[in-house]
Amino acid sequence: MERAQRGDRLERADRARQAELGGGMSPPRRRPRIADVAREAGVSKTAVSFAFNSPERLSAETAGRIRSVADGLGYRPNPVARMLTQRRTMTLGVLTPQALAVIFSNPFFALFSEGVAQAAEDLGYELHFISPLHGSLALAVGRSTVDGVVAIGLSAEHPEVEQIRGAGLPMVLVDSDDLPEHSSVVVDDEAGARAAAEHLVALGHRNVLVLAVEEAEESPGGALARDTHPPTTAELGRSESVTARRLRGYRAVFEEAGTAIDDDDVIAGRASIDGGGAAFQRAWRLGRRPTAVLAMSDAMAIGAMTAARAVGLRIPEDISVVGFDDIDLAAHVDPPLTTVHQPVRQKGADAVRLLIAEIEQRVASRPEHLRLPTRLIVRSSTGPAPAAGRTR
Amino acid sequence: MERAQRGDRLERADRARQAELGGGMSPPRRRPRIADVAREAGVSKTAVSFAFNSPERLSAETAGRIRSVADGLGYRPNPVARMLTQRRTMTLGVLTPQALAVIFSNPFFALFSEGVAQAAEDLGYELHFISPLHGSLALAVGRSTVDGVVAIGLSAEHPEVEQIRGAGLPMVLVDSDDLPEHSSVVVDDEAGARAAAEHLVALGHRNVLVLAVEEAEESPGGALARDTHPPTTAELGRSESVTARRLRGYRAVFEEAGTAIDDDDVIAGRASIDGGGAAFQRAWRLGRRPTAVLAMSDAMAIGAMTAARAVGLRIPEDISVVGFDDIDLAAHVDPPLTTVHQPVRQKGADAVRLLIAEIEQRVASRPEHLRLPTRLIVRSSTGPAPAAGRTR
DNA sequence: TACTGTCCCTAAACCGGTTCAGTAAACCGG
């Protein structure tokens, strides 16, 4: 009965398809379903399911026959249907508030993804990148089919955080530990920034330019006006962004050395080579003539080096440059970049491990908060401050 | 998990009973389903579905009420269930035969992904990266839930190609047009390689080292032994890989100039900075003393430059280096890299557009084959060949 | 003989949505 009805439908569907194609073509074969295999093998759907998932529940002979019938038909269990019944997708989401195209142009993110991918692969999970769809991160989150989410660069203010929590989706935050009830992985940004600043102070620098990573706001209706202006001190006070933590580190050291870094000394740009170059140029045009640059990403530092050379400065004789992250490339530019190393790959891998632990254990687990170390790597892009008066 | 499900059921039963009795404890809230919303709003499941997907089929009043009940319950349609009925996932797969961790360390791939992500976002699709799971690409493909696949670096020999075709999954090939029945996007690798080689020949170079991209084989049982040895001429003859096409271009030019590039002049390595460095070192240790390096990727070229400097060579006075791809970084290394530009972002975007066209139009469409141009960008990493006899 | 336990397999319920086919009520022109 059920069979008769189903057959009827199929026949109709096939006819429609053939009509579309003008008929007469080789059968545009419909993907076989479990019922087709069952019929062909003369067993129940259950048996077919067992043959794939728990063969020990069938006699070896039956299991083998079912599998060979399935192979013959080219049958593959539909993964979506499987997800539905198992209520697991074996997929992890990587959530970023920025467009994927922006993300992939950032070498830091590539490094992070490497760590994420390595751990996910090892543990048998697939990866799904979640970023704003039609400008809405919420929409993308709602549409995505993942067992959990690694959120990077997502601060507590983002409304999506609430949505994810509401959906009961396990989440691990990276570079933010604002939400104590979610596990998190951060690095000691402030200490790293201090180390970088102390290095410059020790070399005699007192006139420094900070290249901050601009924090893109994607909120659909929200004011986005901060395109170029740096985050003000007030803003940084209440937000615990990476930028804020690093800036605090820089500032503390220079204040101790008797020179304040004020808002004019901080300029924001995209975390890319071009973004760093543009930011440096902007500062230069505004008349800033620093003896050193503290960039919050290596990509920006590299862009700044190129831009500095373009206005005739030698590195490190005329101007010193310090980066942040220690991406692979940092050692290969000329001069090799002095930078703050952070274990980016490990950050990704640890986040995934934390996330999967949460997904796989049913009992509510205490969130863990990891803080990984940073350390200064001195290469050749930094040197003694040029003698005063010869700043140009 | 079995236990978990059973628990879930009991919980549901209990909750139903509690609801009947009118008493309710604060529950470990289960995610609400469409039936919960329907009951709460006093309508059918169908009506709830309409409220979300075709509100015009309901009175404004009813639609509004349903939505607000849904909001109150925190209801979100389960995307997996939706995929199942609609038989669409609105997700595109990016298929690579290499591990994701390897892929992300390749700047070329980042650039490609940028293009892919941009186009996918514009057209409302999500992105799912598919790479070998537990060493099996076939397993990963079988498990993935996508409407179509962009395959990069996948040659016709890969058995997965057959699997994908068998599954009836739309696919676009990038950097391979071996399979005429699938759309493809390639660049004119051979012409690009010729241009690079001609540039070197014109500068007087006759002793050149080629850094080839090693083509990782992932076939589970297959021989993998080619770790370091370059692809032999015979192998390259039958395969139409990128490496093969570029090598053919290099060879043709040098043969015309009277110097053959033989297998000893070709060394393979990973398409990363370190891979290029290692390959150069290997060649150097084997006694090769070329006046120029033709690298098949910019990352390898940059690694080779660093390695060359490490053995005391100046660039371009002692040795010239030409890359391939023209990644953003190429202009920023020192000296700026002479390289063959290819429109990598566009390649990704075009592939996605072709794929989505195929997915969205019901009628079988003719596959399209795009071939994008390449062009040589001369910067400062190449110069005249050093006078003979002073090759060291 | 009756009871118990295994082994192998199946019918039916279920996952959480969408969609088909239809129905009751309101509307509408003649």
Next chain:
DNA sequence: CCGGTTTACTGAACCGGTTTAGGGACAGTA
């Protein structure tokens, strides 16, 4: 007052699997 539309909504089938609960055959035991 009547047949014909529209409007607003619903019950049941369906997407393609997995899992629960249990049935029949057969062997072993009391």
